[in-house]
Amino acid sequence: MRGNTLRGTALSPTDAGTSPRSRRAATVALEHVSKRFGDHVEDQPAVDDLDLFIPAGATCVLVGPSGCGKTTTLRMVNRLIEPSGGRILIDGEPIAGRDPTELRRGIGYVIQQVGLFPHQTIAENVEVVPRLLGWPAARRRERVEELLRLVGLDPARHLRRYPAELSGGERQRVGVARALAADPPLLLMDEPFGAVDPIVRARLQEELLRLQRELGKTILFVTHDIDEAILMGDLVAVMRQGGTLAQFAPPAELLAHPASDFVARFVGADRALKRLTLRRVGELAPAPVTIAVAGEPLGAARARGGPGAPGHLLLVDHEGRALGWVDARGLPDDRPADPTTARPPAPLLEAETTLRDALSILLDAAGSPGIVVDDTGRPTGLLTVEAITAALQDGNGPGGTGEDAPPPAGSRPTGG
Amino acid sequence: MPGEPLIRWSWVADHPAEIGGALGQHLLLTVLAVLGGLAISLPLAVVAHRYRRTEAPITWVAGVIYTIPSLALFVLLIPVTGLSILTSEIGLVGYTLLILVRNTLAGLDGVPPDVLEAADAMGLTRFQRLVRVELPIAVPVIVAGIRIATVTTVGLVTVTALIGQGGLGQLMLTGFINLFPTEIYVGALLSVVLAVAADAGLLLLQRALTPWARVHGAGA
Amino acid sequence: MDLLAQVLAWFANPGHWQGADGIPTRMLEHVEASGLSVAVAAALALPLGLAVGHTGRGAFLVGSIANLGRALPSFALLLMLIPIAVNLRLDFSTWPILGAMVLLAIPPMLTNAYAGMRAVDRDLVEAARGMGMSGLQVLVRLELPLAVPVLMTGIRLAAVQVVATYTLGAVAGGGGLGRYIYDGFATQDTARMVAGATLVALLAIATDVALGGLARLAAPRGLTVGRPRALPAGEPGTV
Ligand SMILES: Nc1ncnc2c1ncn2[C@@H]1O[C@H](COP(=O)(O)OP(=O)(O)O)[C@@H](O)[C@H]1O
Numbered sequence: 001m002r003g004n005t006l007r008g009t010a011l012s013p014t015d016a017g018t019s020p021r022s023r024r025a026a027t028v029a030l031e032h033v034s035k036r037f038g039d040h041v042e043d044q045p046a047v048d049d050l051d052l053f054i055p056a057g058a059t060c061v062l063v064g065p066s067g068c069g070k071t072t073t074l075r076m077v078n079r080l081i082e083p084s085g086g087r088i089l090i091d092g093e094p095i096a097g098r099d100p101t102e103l104r105r106g107i108g109y110v111i112q113q114v115g116l117f118p119h120q121t122i123a124e125n126v127e128v129v130p131r132l133l134g135w136p137a138a139r140r141r142e143r144v145e146e147l148l149r150l151v152g153l154d155p156a157r158h159l160r161r162y163p164a165e166l167s168g169g170e171r172q173r174v175g176v177a178r179a180l181a182a183d184p185p186l187l188l189m190d191e192p193f194g195a196v197d198p199i200v201r202a203r204l205q206e207e208l209l210r211l212q213r214e215l216g217k218t219i220l221f222v223t224h225d226i227d228e229a230i231l232m233g234d235l236v237a238v239m240r241q242g243g244t245l246a247q248f249a250p251p252a253e254l255l256a257h258p259a260s261d262f263v264a265r266f267v268g269a270d271r272a273l274k275r276l277t278l279r280r281v282g283e284l285a286p287a288p289v290t291i292a293v294a295g296e297p298l299g300a301a302r303a304r305g306g307p308g309a310p311g312h313l314l315l316v317d318h319e320g321r322a323l324g325w326v327d328a329r330g331l332p333d334d335r336p337a338d339p340t341t342a343r344p345p346a347p348l349l350e351a352e353t354t355l356r357d358a359l360s361i362l363l364d365a366a367g368s369p370g371i372v373v374d375d376t377g378r379p380t381g382l383l384t385v386e387a388i389t390a391a392l393q394d395g396n397g398p399g400g401t402g403e404d405a406p407p408p409a410g411s412r413p414t415g416g
Numbered sequence: 417m418p419g420e421p422l423i424r425w426s427w428v429a430d431h432p433a434e435i436g437g438a439l440g441q442h443l444l445l446t447v448l449a450v451l452g453g454l455a456i457s458l459p460l461a462v463v464a465h466r467y468r469r470t471e472a473p474i475t476w477v478a479g480v481i482y483t484i485p486s487l488a489l490f491v492l493l494i495p496v497t498g499l500s501i502l503t504s505e506i507g508l509v510g511y512t513l514l515i516l517v518r519n520t521l522a523g524l525d526g527v528p529p530d531v532l533e534a535a536d537a538m539g540l541t542r543f544q545r546l547v548r549v550e551l552p553i554a555v556p557v558i559v560a561g562i563r564i565a566t567v568t569t570v571g572l573v574t575v576t577a578l579i580g581q582g583g584l585g586q587l588m589l590t591g592f593i594n595l596f597p598t599e600i601y602v603g604a605l606l607s608v609v610l611a612v613a614a615d616a617g618l619l620l621l622q623r624a625l626t627p628w629a630r631v632h633g634a635g636a
Numbered sequence: 637m638d639l640l641a642q643v644l645a646w647f648a649n650p651g652h653w654q655g656a657d658g659i660p661t662r663m664l665e666h667v668e669a670s671g672l673s674v675a676v677a678a679a680l681a682l683p684l685g686l687a688v689g690h691t692g693r694g695a696f697l698v699g700s701i702a703n704l705g706r707a708l709p710s711f712a713l714l715l716m717l718i719p720i721a722v723n724l725r726l727d728f729s730t731w732p733i734l735g736a737m738v739l740l741a742i743p744p745m746l747t748n749a750y751a752g753m754r755a756v757d758r759d760l761v762e763a764a765r766g767m768g769m770s771g772l773q774v775l776v777r778l779e780l781p782l783a784v785p786v787l788m789t790g791i792r793l794a795a796v797q798v799v800a801t802y803t804l805g806a807v808a809g810g811g812g813l814g815r816y817i818y819d820g821f822a823t824q825d826t827a828r829m830v831a832g833a834t835l836v837a838l839l840a841i842a843t844d845v846a847l848g849g850l851a852r853l854a855a856p857r858g859l860t861v862g863r864p865r866a867l868p869a870g871e872p873g874t875v
């Protein structure tokens with residue numbers, strides 16, 4: 001279920017061992033949950049017979065058109081709204097029997113308008129729940145600083161400021177820090193990035209994914225944006241008007257096999273392209289490339305490439321970083337590889353780049369293959385438009401790449 | 417009395433204790449009334465806020481009291497509480513209610529809904545939400561009400577002299593009875609000064625209490 | 637409840653309903669003096685408030701008058717005018733109280749006329765000008781009708797305040813319902829005093845209700861104006 005690891009990214013090792021990384025996570029189960037506002041039977045229910053199970057540590061996204069009952073569902077989980085029928089269990093325990101305030105102190109909650117207390121400083125805002133829980137002041141202060149750093153804010157700059165002094169993106173970061181303050185095993189997020197501009201939203205999404213890789217919380221995330229759902233979710237619950245569940249599946253499956261016309265229309269005609277956002281360059285085995293280290297005889301590079309080595313060699317410096325392409329056709333073996341004659345090494349693709357972005361970059365590059373580089377900037381091979389479309393055709397989900405050949409060992413540079 | 421200057425400064429210089437005493441009494445009557453008004457209005461406003469159905473009757477009663485002319489209200493109280501400080505304070509407190517209830521209510525209504533939602537979602541009890549979130553956020557509007565109530569009360573206290581409660585009104589009344597303008601003008605002037613000073617002092621107090629209300633940030 | 641009986645008996649006494657000190661005469665005096673004062677103050681305050689609201693110039697003046705009006709007690713103003721009347725050899729049982737009433741009726745009407753005009757959506761004014769209305773046309777056809785409810789509030793507040801102030805005039809020997817209170821107090825006739833206070837209270841409430849109803853009638857159709865709730869301190873407002 002942990003799609004993030006499937007996307008080929010390892011857990012980040014920062015500050016492991018302190019409390020925010022305790023990786024406490026809860027399971028959430030909704031059993032036949034429904035909600036009807038008003039007493040009339042003829043009223044359409046806001047949520048109708050909803051069944052969901054969210055395993056510990058998964059991010060489940062509720063997505064659907066406006067008014068389909070996403071917010072209502074979310075608010076039933078922390079009992080801001082009481083269900084009209086069915087039951088909700090956290091870690092197997094029905095929440096109906098628990099004291100609502102006590103329950104809520106153990107569930108983080110992030111909303112679009114953030115809801116920071118305007119009369120309190122950022123530090124005071126973040127420590128609301130720890131204060132309610134009676135943590136001593138020293139522990140609270142330590143926790144606040146830790147959390148601000150975690151969400152990418154500088155404690156020295158922000159601790160004593162008031163919410164009105166922050167930008168929309170900064171406020172939303174504080175909202176996330178506040179929700180995480182008491183290390184809750186469950187986080188509810190209702191369109192948390194709905195009010196920030198697209199550039200900030202993209203950054204906050206990436207950071208939440210990073211954070212989630214570190215924290216491994218169970219997250220229930222509401223959005224009306226299918227792209228956000230596919231990006232953020234390990235599981236996506238598509239809801240439709242009247243509060244019914246249209247499909248509940250991992251994003252790849254949703255895109256590959258929409259359960260109904262409604263889901264197909266909702267995810268959009270560009271389903272295939274969207275599937276590419278689920279996969280990253282690093283998941284595909286790059287095609288081999290023959291590498292020449294600057295200054296070495298061309299013959300040495302050709303030998304490494306083996307018989308049938310192409311006429312074009314990828315020139316690298318002594319650190320192994322790409323310098324450019326050299327056209328070695330017709331040149332003698334004893335000629336040294338000359339950086340001054342090289343064409344620029346473009347386009348470069350990082351392992352973290354989504355296949356969708358990679359495709360866009362390659363289409364822009366008019367036929368040049370992409371040079372896949374690792375995080376130190378060293379080439380690991382080549383990626384072409386054809387390789388991506390092949391992955392798309394075979395791919396019924398991330399994992400199967402269809403290119404089982406291991407990267408050729410000889411393609412690694414030896415120098416440097 | 418014709419030919420007498422409006423203010424005879426030598427009299428002022430000769431009677432600091434009398435003037436100071438009247439001023440002190442005036443201030444005391446005002447402070448008691450506003451504090452008493454707050455003690456009643458805050459709970460009333462909280463009730464009207466929480467139980468919306470009580471809002472109309474509460475503001476209606478406060479409005480009727482506010483409409484009754486001050487002298488009439490004091491006189492109507494005399495048979496019950498006599499010519500005492502209690503009579504004037506009950507009347508004065510009554511006049512503060514409309515302004516204080518209305519502004520407190522508006523302050524509570526002005527708390528953004530997302531802030532309330534966040535407070536509930538974090539597990540604050542209703543009481544904690546009221547005391548830690550709603551009332552503090554309402555402070556600027558509440559203090560605006562206190563300022564108006566205070567200035568109004570300073571004026572009304574002059575009338576309490578008619579039921580024998582002293583203050584600057586007594587100074588003025590003596591001046592009228594003795595046909596001595598200086599006492600009238602000194603009393604009137606000081607009551608204006610007191611009102612303006614109290615208003616300014618409360619504004620400073622509000623600024624000190626709500627540093628957050630002054631910041632205007634980068635964001636929306 | 638002894639007192640209640642006495643007060644009822646006072647009202648039931650037919651002698652109290654006739655003559656120069658009878659209830660109808662005192663009531664009429666009170667209403668006449670109040671109406672006259674409000675009319676004079678309105679003639680001064682409303683044009684000024686409308687002009688300042690329309691042009692946007694002189695707002696500071698309006699704010700200052702409003703604040704002074706709030707800080708200067710009516711009782712103090714009445715007493716302050718007495719030595720002046722004496723110096724001018726005017727009747728000090730008539731002129732000071734009328735002067736005080738006019739002066740005190742000005743601030744609420746001035747500020748509400750101004751506030752009513754300023755509350756008219758500036759986009760509407762822009763739109764009206766864009767359609768080719770002249771400044772006067774904008775004032776008469778757009779701003780004035782839209783300002784009427786707030787303006788009427790000002791008149792109502794002024795009238796209620798004037799009714800209250802005239803009561804104090806009895807101290808200086810004036811007429812009106814305040815006489816019962818003052819004379820009753822002086823002669824320790826509690827029933828008379830309480831009856832007078834009751835009459836004054838009823839007159840003030842009746843004024844408030846009547847002018848409130850008039851305001852509703854005068855408001856342009858289709859304009860529903862929420863009651864102003866919070867009063868901002870230190871700014872011209874409706875008090
Ligand atoms: N407090 C409420 N009272 C009555 N109806 C409500 C209330 N809250 C939500 N609804 C209705 O329930 C439905 C679902 O609302 P909501 O959960 O907010 O939708 P979403 O978050 O998916 O946009 C809508 O039709 C909405 O009008």
Ligand SMILES: [Mg+2]
Nearest residue numbers: 070071072190
């Ligand atoms: Mg919603």
